[in-house]
Structure formats: C-alpha cells, structure tokens
Amino acid sequence: MKLLTVGSVAFDAIETPFGKTDKIVGGAGTYICFSAAFFLKEQGIISVVGEDFPSETLQELKEKGVNLDGLQIIQGGKTFFWSGKYHNDMNSRDTLATELNVLGTFDPIVPENYQDVDYLLLGNLSPEVQRTVIERLVKRPKLIAMDTMNFWMDIALEELKKTIKLVDVIIINDEEARQLSGTYSLVKAASIIQAMGPQIVIIKKGEHGALLFHGEKIFYAPALPLEEVFDPTGAGDTFAGGFMGYIASTDDFSFENMKSAIIAGSALASFCVEKFGTNRLKEITTTELNNRIARFVELSHFQMKEI
C-alpha cells in the first residue's frame, strides 16, 4: 500500500458569510482521501464512524480506491460532529460544538494488509492516537507526515512533542508554528521545530500560500488569489492529502519533488474552498486540475538575466 491516512471521518455543520449547512460529511480523513485519490489508485484509511454515517459516502470513497478495512463502524455509536462559524475575513472561526462521540474512545487498529505501507499521513487527531499507529506498524514507512493544531498544544503539549519527534514532516499553519516554537519569525520557528524532530516543516499561511522548510532549503508556494473563499473547511486537509498523494505516487521526497507536491496540494485546496464541504473536491476533472496547476506556474515563474 502506497499511502495510509489516519484521520477523522465526521459530520460538520458550517456557517460562513455566504450561507450555512445542515450536518454534512467532513473530517480530515475524508478530505485527505478524496484529495490523495487524484494521484493514487489505491490507498487506505484508519478511522472510526458511528452507525449514523451514510453508506453512500463510504461507497464513494471505495470507488475512489480507498480501502476501508481500517475504518471501524461502531454499532450504536454516533459519528464525530463539529460545528463552526467563520468570521467575515474567513481567516478565523468560532467552534460552536464539538461532539467527540466514537472518536473519544478510538483505538486505531492497523489491519494486517496495511502493514506494508510506504507513506503514512497522520491527520489532525489526538497525538496519542497518532503515535499509536506509528508504534503498531512493524516496518517504519519511508516517510511519516503529521498535521496537528493549537488545541493539542494547549491541552497535550508533552504528548504532542513525543509524536512530533517520530515524524519526518509536520504540516501546520503559521499561528500554530508560532505557538509551538514560541517565536514570531517563521524562519526561526521552522528551525526550532526541526530541532524537535521533523526535518521537513510545512507552514500553511492561508491566502498567503505555504512555506516548505526542507533541511536548509526553503520553497515559497503561492496561494491562488481568489475573489471569494466560500468555505475554508477542509482546505488544509485537502492540501495535506494532495501533497502526500503526490509524494506517494511519485515515490520521491526530494526537495524538488516536494515543491511539486505542495503545488499539487495547493491547487486541490484552491478548489476545495469554492463550495461547502467535499462537494467541489469530488467533481474536479483531471483537465481542471491541470489547468489550475498551469495557473500556479504563471503565478510564480519568471525569467531573469544576470544584472
């Protein structure tokens, strides 16, 4: 198996200045798998849902090549639910409700047929659950990437640091990088985080793009300038899924290839925010994706002679 994702499969209810949704399908694992599926015919997921989760979505994931042997369906259980409201600038949001439900007692079991996995992506989850999966893999994957968030820094920093120590790549946003490192400059923050373990630090800056710190090297990926961000939910997970899907499919984690992987993730994330939930992500064609990647090339490439 080329890529294994550990991440929530969940319900969200979202309110933005453009509208609001009832309970819709969300969760980091869901966005990651739909996104990585653009590059991989086969992948696996470790997650948990309740019996209230729609079988249609599970069917859609299967059709995209996602093996669900690691997805536990808890009879009598309820699926994780998050509800949030975005502010007018779309850069900040309030959490209105978090119902952990079956995620609260989640024991991430690794199916036998997942043991040969090459690339592991730990979506934003409790650092203990993330670490448990690493420990349960008999052979270490070629590359382990993790997402996390300020919530875990607030309530479980020591646990989080233990997990960070075990991974190769950490993907966080600018505020989280500042909180984790205790410093404002993102260049210094990346260096402090590299000293915690991961040699590759990816800092997402929303509309300002993303920075890749790969050892001593730096890449600055632009974000596509958008007229409107309709719903930012899942954009970070879509980015991570596209990034790791690209890496796993090319089996190359050099600096140069990671640049391309970041553009792939950025392009997919730029679609994700155009509609509520996973809707836009599920309908993108390969032609649309290639056209958008071409826009990233125009956006960032220049020719210049020596002065």
Place this chain on the structure above:
Amino acid sequence: MKLLTVGSVAFDAIETPFGKTDKIVGGAGTYICFSAAFFLKEQGIISVVGEDFPSETLQELKEKGVNLDGLQIIQGGKTFFWSGKYHNDMNSRDTLATELNVLGTFDPIVPENYQDVDYLLLGNLSPEVQRTVIERLVKRPKLIAMDTMNFWMDIALEELKKTIKLVDVIIINDEEARQLSGTYSLVKAASIIQAMGPQIVIIKKGEHGALLFHGEKIFYAPALPLEEVFDPTGAGDTFAGGFMGYIASTDDFSFENMKSAIIAGSALASFCVEKFGTNRLKEITTTELNNRIARFVELSHFQMKEI
C-alpha cells in the same frame, strides 16, 4: 532621461526592537534613487530639502548617477523629518513626529532637461504635488507609476482619486488596497482600483510578498523568508525604485518583464531591511544582488508534469 522620481529626501529617526537611531537620512526619493541606481547609470529626482541637509548624501546620490537639477535646496529652510517606532511584530508602527518643514510648501518644478523622461515614478507625497508633475510634463512618459498611503486616503481622497486616474501603475500595501477599494478580497480590490484608472496594480504584503495585477493576469512574488527584519523603513520605496529602475533600463513593461522587475525590487528590499536606513542599500554589490535573485528563483520555481 530614462527615469524621473518625485519623492521626499528627508530625515528619519527610527526605533525598532533592535535599537534606535538619531536623525538619519531617509525619504522615499532617497531610497528609490539608491535602489534604481542598480539598473540605471543616469536618473533624475524632483524633491526639496532645507539647508540642514548633508551635502555628503547629495554627493553620494550624484556619484550613483542621480541628476539633482530638480532637487531644490531652500536656504533657511529645514528638511522634512519623520520619526517612528515599530512594534514587536514589525508589521505596524506608530508615528512619533512628522515635521513637514520645506515639504509643506513644496512646488515641484520640472527642469527643462527632465522633459524627455520615459518613465516617471511618483513616490508617496501629496496627490496634488504628484499630479502637478504629471501636468508639467509636456510629453506624457511611456509609463507613470505612483505610490501613496492611507494618510492621503484619510485626508485627501478626492484629490488622490484624480491623481490615480492619470497613472498606469499604482503600488500600495494590502491594507491601503482594502481601504481604497472598500473591499477585503485583494482580487476584488485590484479590480476596483483598476476601474479607477491604473491597469497595473501592485499590492505589497510585507513578509507575504507582493501581487502584480496586470490587466487580467496575476503574478505572486514571494518575499524572502528572513530570520529578522532589522528595520523595515524604506523597504517599500526600495521595492518601487528597484521595480521602476529595472523597467526603465529594459524599456519593457510587458507582464513577463514586470514579473522580473518585481523580483528585482523584492531582492533589493530584502537587503534594505537588514540595517538601519539606507546603509545596507548603499553597500550591496552586483554579486550579492545576483545571488539573492538566485535565491528567489529557488524559492519560487518548480517543475511539474501533467497529471
């Protein structure tokens, strides 16, 4: 004459978390000329100083090829003085003192030998002074660019709009673009500002780089990720000077060449912030500049196959 700049030549006193200065030489025109001089053997400036201004700086400007026929020295007058203090994040600052002095009654006289100018850069000044220079040029330059700031939007919006209508390029920061357009999205803001006159809108985003809107096309220039910003004063002027110096020297304002010009400006601005005032700017070698431009290439270029 290839490039003419209208801009203040002044004194600054600056306080940052790293230290403070006494009165040192500053002013938009000063930074612009030192920066543009990397690309031009000859250029002109329209400005005004008092008799307190150091002749050494005027000599340095002359040695860089800056024709000072348009620089008025007012006997008995005092040079414009600005004093400011930067906050810890370096993204905001408080103005501690503004003494207009000779700038308060500045009448921008265009010397006869400046009349053949090809490229005009209006540094941040009163929009009336900026417009007066345009009106006093018998032949319209090939390209007119202007800088401005929120101060003029607050106290002289209608005057400012009259000037904006006459220019081809406007260079402002993100907050100014939002204030001028009355909208949050920078893509929408650029479109609203284009409808005011200039078809080319450059939005500076500090540590997040700069956006070039050139008709329908967009370029996203990265900023060099820096460990520390020692003193941001003059970085925007240095950017504008490098940008217009590059355009004027290549005599090409196509989208593709403007991309290169923005990188040239960004590279020079990244040096400017390393020391107080114009100090770093004056000592950069061509080799250093070429090396830094090479870092911008590594920072932003990627190779990608069709998916």
